[in-house]
Amino acid sequence: MTDQTLTPEERAANLKGMGCARKRVEDVRFTQGKGNYVDDIKLDGMLFGDFVRSPYAHARVVSVNKEAALALPGVIAVLTAEDLSPLGLHWMPTLAGDKQMVLADGKVLFQGQEVAYVVAEDRYVAADAVELVEVEYEELPVITDPFESLKSDVVLREDLEGQTEGAHGPRKHHNHIFTWEQGDKDATESVLAEADVVAEEMIYYHRTHPCPLETCGCVASMDKVTGKLTLYGTFQAPHAIRTVVSLISGLAEHNIRVISPDIGGGFGNKVGAYAGYVCSVVASIVTGKPVKWVEDRMENLMSTAxxxxxxxxxxxxxxxxxxxxxxxxxxxxxxxxxxxxxxxxxxxxxxxxxxxxxxxxxxxxxxxxxxxxxxxxxxxxxxxxxxxxxxxxxxxxxxxxxxxxxxxxxxxxxxxxxxxxxxxxxxxxxxxxxxxxxxxxxxxxxxxxxxxxxxxxxxxxxxxxxxxxxxxxxxxxxxxxxxxxxxAGPVKNCDILGLGMFDSCEIRIHPTGSAIARLGTISQGQGHATTFAQIIASEIGLPADDITLEEGDTDTAPYGLGTYGSRSTPVAGAATAMAARKIRAKAQMIAAYLLEVHDNDVEWDVDRFAVKGAPERFKTMKEIAFAAYNQAIPGLEPGLEAVSYYDPPNxxxxxxxxxxxxxxxxxxxxxxxxxxxxxxxxxxxxxxxxxxxxxxxxxxxxxxxxxxxxxxxxxxxxxxxxxxxxxxxxxxxxxxxxxxxxxxxxxxxxxxxxxxxxxxxxxxxxxxxxxxxxxxxxxxxxxxxxxxxxxxxxxxxxxxxxxxx
Amino acid sequence: MIPAGFEYHRPGDIASAIGILQEYGDEARVIAGGHSLIPMMKLRMAEMGHLVDLQAIEELKGIEVGPDTVTLGAMVTQHELITHSGLAEAIPLIREAALQIADPQVRYMGTVGGNVANGDPGNDMPGLMQCLNASFELSGPDGNRTVAARDFYEAAYFTAREDEEILIRISIPVPGAGVGQAYQKQKRKIGDYATAAAAVMVGNGQASVAMTNLADTPIWSDEASTALAGGDVEGCVAAMLDAIDPVADNRGPVEFKKHVAAVVLRRAIDRAQSRAG
Structure with missing residues (x-):
């Protein structure tokens, strides 16, 4: 059966576009143990980091004695807040306008907080050295109840003492962060006062944890010759991480390459920046060697978001x-x-x-x-x-x-x-x-x-x-x-650290009619490589099976804010469709040239442009793709590619x-x-x-x-x-x-x-x-x-x- | 979750294993399936210089089903307990309990000897063995001796086994025909220890009742067993509630555990009675 004998429905089905229950292309490697996760990354001379963590929920750190740890063969360094302080890296900004200790700066505020970072030649030696770091604590009163906290004389954040204004307005108490109000208070209270019936209840949504099967981790690799830092990590927002690393480390952003390889579930746990990332980057810059840090299950549950x-x-x-x-x-x-x-x-x-x-x-x-x-x-x-x-x-x-x-x-x-x-x-x-x-x-x-x-x-x-x-x-x-x-979301009201929450897609059509698309998002199991190819297939009439999808490498992918909050399809999916439509618009001009008719005299038909009223005269997208690379078309640049940055209206x-x-x-x-x-x-x-x-x-x-x-x-x-x-x-x-x-x-x-x-x-x-x-x-x-x-x-x-x- | 360093030993016979234990004393621990010990080592809550792996010792393997007695080698896995047809016929209670331990991957590795010898009050097999009136054969520098399961447990992780002894075999009298058996376990999820579990045998005017994870040792109660043998279910439950001493943990407070212990025990008795001939 030739292409010409297929019905439009059959041709559409062959594309495996939108609406098709297409099998996940990712599963071929995942089900055969061929995924490539952060902990699979092994670089020459790689060192290993591990944390000394606080056993106390609230305590002063009186002293940290590294001597015994440093004496252990294979231990390269033990970092504390004192070591990071000259670099200004003992604290880091949070995504919420607060700041957070990278390593305990005088005190600890929760059990499992990072106190010192051990770097060693061997993962086992790093763990042994953690045991040898002697930390003297002085316990402080512990507050685990937020209502108690707002009444307590105990000041948790001494670094903020006296600051009555926070990132989101006035602070009412030394343990208070912000008040955020929406709606009409007076009107609501009068409705309540006059209502036939008012039901009142305290609804508690308890503390839980995303607990992705793969915990958080990274490999930082500073190349002292090129001056380029490569940071592999479990990042749900690789581009934002690159910008954050640049801002807090002082490295120029073009000298930082962030790569999110396969990620074993995120669920929000891998959006933020963690002490492990900062310490690994510092350790790699100082040693000139790659440094890997991967937290274990208990560390993940106790200390990451x-x-x-x-x-x-x-x-x-x-x-x-x-x-x-x-x-x-x-x-x-x-x-x-x-x-x-x-x-x-x-x-x-x-x-x-x-x-x-x-x-x-x-x-x-x-x-x-x-x-x-x-x-x-x-x-x-x-x-x-x-x-x-x-x-x-x-x-x-x-x-x-x-x-x-x-x-x-x-x-x-x-x-x-x-x-x-x-x-x-x-x-x-x-x-x-x-x-x-x-x-x-x-x-x-x-x-x-x-x-x-x-x-x-x-x-x-x-x-x-x-x-x-x-x-x-x-x-x-x-x-x-x-x-x-x-x-999320419209740039007019949605940003993270000042970065507007648009997203992006770049599509390149190859001469033979296959394609590669790159997005600013990153799949953690959602199946982006499967679904986004389907959007492109339906939009530009090339089979989804012929479209490679790539995400997570900031050197190659267009800038985007990443994957969380169900934003990939609403934002990056929209960018994908818009980029595909740019390609289709150029393809229309190419088709019209090839068919020797005016641009307006061809119409889209599943996987081709056909002359209006003469459906037997058509050029398929495959033919158009080749023409884009081998024909000199007046008024058109060669090639067939497009990029779209999509700022959602709502x-x-x-x-x-x-x-x-x-x-x-x-x-x-x-x-x-x-x-x-x-x-x-x-x-x-x-x-x-x-x-x-x-x-x-x-x-x-x-x-x-x-x-x-x-x-x-x-x-x-x-x-x-x-x-x-x-x-x-x-x-x-x-x-x-x-x-x-x-x-x-x-x-x-x-x-x-x-x-x-x-x-x-x-x-x-x-x-x-x-x-x-x-x-x-x-x-x-x-x-x-x-x-x-x-x-x-x-x-x-x-x-x-x-x-x- | 990275253990400290240790020397690994893999003796081929019991005598060699005991020799290693004698040589290194407190520094050495035997390992069977490793499902209790290895996590403890990874948490650095158990550190030892010498790990003595028993898996190459053939004498510790195998299930023998005789007319009056079943013998289990210490290194018999839970999976083998489940899949051995002769055993399921002779003492169905063992298979029923083993199926409620953890998950298949754990049961491929976890052994009956490790389960009973570790002295963890959360383990299912100790209570089961007390219910069945099993006896444990220990081998040490001075030869072999036998300790009744009902006398073996002293406190959490403390048992009648001496440091230089290895539990090598478990002997279990085959319950007579007409004895109904049941193992009832409440747990939060697969892989969890029991919130409460009960092993019950009843029939032919006899009964035996033991419970798991409701004290720092398994609890077998003579009084509860005697009451049940006489048909007094409520007397049995009351005696068992007197004997247990649960502590609060993430599974719930003491009051809840006592209530559930009674419910689980009654349900086990119901099922065992319905199976009695």
């Missing part, structure tokens, strides 16, 4: 028939010892002001107070856009709390308050413009798919059976309708309806997810199989967070959950089956209408699981119980409700 730890006090007002009239939220945000949140600069609490959720709430007010405590710094967006999981959990719990107060069905309460389809674009009371949505359609589809009424009838029977002593198991039905805000607002059906054993606290239904609307769907995989992974992380995963501290600030024995990472055994579904409401402002999906399942999944637990006990009097819902905490709910006789 955590997520959440938000205490959200909420009030929600409604009419007696359930129409919500106002929402009030005051959040106390525990940021740990330094404010190292990874948020756009103007958003110290991220996009927490998406907390009106999927609902048409006319009046709202949000205030967030950031607080220092003796815990590890962080506050990153763990598989979510900035603080969106917190916002979604808050509103989805408050809806349930209001439903209890109104004695209403929570599904119906949601339905009567959803933003209607005809209200989009919708201006929220807290300042966002939702681009598109059709919540009622998604909701009705979800309720029907699970036979919601049947489930409620089954639950009623179960409650009767329980009360009659026939069963000890309860049935919970967890509902969630979430709205995300992703794709965020995108993916949404979804999730329903979890859970069985709970009241005597042991054990639970079992019987059914989980996830409907996602991420706009245009590029690769349905990757979307499904994203949803499976994200819901599994949500299950972990809701049902057991936490970073817990004791009163002394010791981390109680520093290993995977205690930090819950689900295996296949704990992971339930999921049913995925979708509706498609394209984004009106995105070139291909795509919204992003990677983080939706975590945003929607956590409240779905948590609401299922709450719902099981609702009919026995439970209103609110904090996550994680592990066995003993579920047992405690039952015990508190008198269910153990």
């Amino acid at each position: 955590f997520a959440r730890d938000y205490w959200m006090q909420g009030k929600i007002a409604a009419t007696k028939d359930g129409k919500i009239t106002g929402l009030w939220c005051h959040t106390t945000a525990d940021h740990g010892g330094f404010d190292a949140c990874a948020d756009p600069t103007k958003f110290p609490a991220g996009f927490m002001n998406i907390c009106t959720g999927s609902y048409d709430i006319p009046t709202a007010y949000l205030a967030v107070d950031g607080v220092y405590t003796n815990k590890a710094p962080g506050g990153v967006a763990y598989r979510c856009s900035f603080r969106v999981t917190e916002a979604a959990y808050f509103i989805e719990r408050m809806i349930e709390v209001l439903a209890i107060k109104l004695n209403m069905d929570a599904a119906e309460l949601r339905r009567i308050n959803f933003i209607r389809k005809d209200q989009f674009p919708y201006q929220s009371a807290l300042g966002w413009e939702y681009d598109s949505g059709d919540y009622h359609t998604a909701w009705d589809k979800a309720l029907k798919a699970v036979n919601y009424e049947g489930l409620r009838a089954e639950q009623a029977q179960r409650i009767a059976d329980f009360k009659a002593g026939k069963t000890r198991k309860l049935l919970g039905i967890g509902l969630t309708h979430f709205t995300e805000i992703v794709g 965020m995108t607002y993916p949404f979804g309806a999730y329903i979890c059906v859970m069985e709970i054993d009241v005597d042991t606290g054990e639970w079992e997810v019987r059914q989980f239904y996830a409907l996602d609307d991420c706009g245009t769907r590029i690769n349905p199989m990757i979307i499904e995989g994203q949803v499976h992974g994200g819901v599994t992380e949500a299950l972990a967070i809701a049902m057991g995963q936490e970073i817990a501290y004791d009163d002394m600030g010791n981390v109680k959950t520093g290993t995977l024995m205690d930090f819950f990472l689900p295996t296949a055994w704990e992971t339930p089956n999921y049913t995925t579904d979708h509706t498609v409401t394209p984004s009106p402002h995105h070139p291909i209408g795509a919204k992003g999906v990677g983080e939706s399942p975590n945003v929607g999944g956590v409240p779905a699981f948590s609401n299922a637990v709450h719902d099981a006990f609702r009919h026995f009097g439970l209103v609110q119980s904090h996550m994680p819902h592990d066995h003993w905490r579920i047992w405690k709910i039952a015990n508190g409700l008198g269910m153990h006789g």
Whole structure:
């Protein structure tokens, strides 16, 4: 069969473009152990770094004695703050406008904080030397509770003493970081005062951790001959890292090459800059040798960026028939010892002001107070856009709390308050413009798919059976309708360290009609090499299989802000489509020249330009590509390539309806997810199989967070959950089956209408699981119980409700 | 997670292994599957100059199922316990318990000898062996001796084994026909130690009951066993609740653990009774 005999549909299918469940091209190497991760990088003469870390959560560092360590054969150096201080590198700026100690400068503020950095010829010798560094500490009072911290006389950040102004406005107390306010406080308070019904509750989203399977690490390699530093690392934002390294080290940016090789999961943990990177760079510059640093699991859980730890006090007002009239939220945000949140600069609490959720709430007010405590710094967006999981959990719990107060069905309460389809674009009371949505359609589809009424009838029977002593198991039905805000973001209001949050793509078409595309993002498992090639395939009519995708090398890729916050598809995906369209525009001129007609007389047809009205006269993109390199076309430069930097006009607002059906054993606290239904609307769907995989992974992380995963501290600030024995990472055994579904409401402002999906399942999944637990006990009097819902905490709910006789 | 340096020994017979232990004393430790010791070494909570690997010693391997007694070599892996059909027939309780230990990768390496000899109160096999009234054969410089599983555990990580002795074999009386057996374990996830676990045998007017991870040793209770033998389930549970002494940890507070211990024990008894002939 020749090309000419294929139908347009067949030709489109051959491209494996958008909408195709194309197999992930990355998996060929990953499934055969051929990935290339940071720890796989081995350079000649490479040295190894390892940290001496503080066993105390708050202590003065009286002295550090390096002698014994330096005497150990194979030890090259032991760095302390004193050594870094002449270079001005003993502190570093955080992404949140604060600064953070690289190595303990006089004191430590959390357990696991970096105190000294040992450099040795051998990884084992480095570890032995860590044991030999003698540090004398003087313990200080420990504060692990943010509310206590704001009342305490103990000054955690002595370096900030007397500073009443922080990066985000006035500081109210020496342990206070910022207050961030959105919405109309007075109007909201008067709505609350006059409302028929007000439900009030404290919603705590506990401290957890992204815990990527691959921990953080880097290899710094300074070439003293060329003066060029190459820094390999687990960076979710390689270009931003290059700029940061240049700014803090003083090395010219063109002399720094940052490479993010394969990354084994990021989930926000690999956005920020860590002490290990700074120390490795310094050690390599000083020694002229490559220096590798890779943290272990305990170091990752104890010291690199955590997520959440938000205490959200909420009030929600409604009419007696359930129409919500106002929402009030005051959040106390525990940021740990330094404010190292990874948020756009103007958003110290991220996009927490998406907390009106999927609902048409006319009046709202949000205030967030950031607080220092003796815990590890962080506050990153763990598989979510900035603080969106917190916002979604808050509103989805408050809806349930209001439903209890109104004695209403929570599904119906949601339905009567959803933003209607005809209200989009919708201006929220807290300042966002939702681009598109059709919540009622998604909701009705979800309720029907699970036979919601049947489930409620089954639950009623179960409650009767329980009360009659026939069963000890309860049935919970967890509902969630979430709205995300992703794709940061418009340069006018989104930047990180002054770098606008655009993204980029460069496409080069080779003479034979294959191509390479480079982006400013970096895949950590999302499958960029698969999906972005599909966008290009659909846009320019070359098969996705003939398109190589490359990311993560700052010497070759165009500048971009990286991959987190579900921003790759909304921002870099848009850049990809726009770059492809530039190529197509030039291809049109080439085709017209070859067909000897005017540019306007050819039209695009899947993989070719054809003469209007004469479809048998055409030039395929392959032919056009070759012509671009072998024909002298008047008025056109040779070659076929384009680059696009895309500044999105708005965020995108993916949404979804999730329903979890859970069985709970009241005597042991054990639970079992019987059914989980996830409907996602991420706009245009590029690769349905990757979307499904994203949803499976994200819901599994949500299950972990809701049902057991936490970073817990004791009163002394010791981390109680520093290993995977205690930090819950689900295996296949704990992971339930999921049913995925979708509706498609394209984004009106995105070139291909795509919204992003990677983080939706975590945003929607956590409240779905948590609401299922709450719902099981609702009919026995439970209103609110904090996550994680592990066995003993579920047992405690039952015990508190008198269910153990 | 980088261990300190050590000398590695791989003796081919028990006598040589004991010789190494005698030579280096406190400095030496034997290693079987390594699933307790190696993590401790990586955390530098266990440091020793000499590691004596037992995997090349043939005498420590093999499962023998006799009419009255089952004998397990110390180096028999959990995986072998699960896949040995004769063993599953003779004492199904062992397979049922082994399947609840960790995950397949751990069970390929983890050994029954290491599990019982380490003295970790979280391990499943010690309670199981007490329930089954197993006896442990120890080999040392002065020859071999036998200690009952019910007498072996003194405190967490402290057992009746002397430093220069190696646990070489486990002998288990085959329960009579008609004895129902059950191992019930509550855990937070795969790979976790028990929040509470119970091993129960009941039938023919006899009973034996032991529990795991609810004290600093496994708990076998004569009183609980006697009560159950007499058909008094609540008496059995009450006696066991008297005997255990759980501590609070990330799995939950003491009150919760005691409650769950009773629930798990009752469920194990139910299942064992339903299997009794």
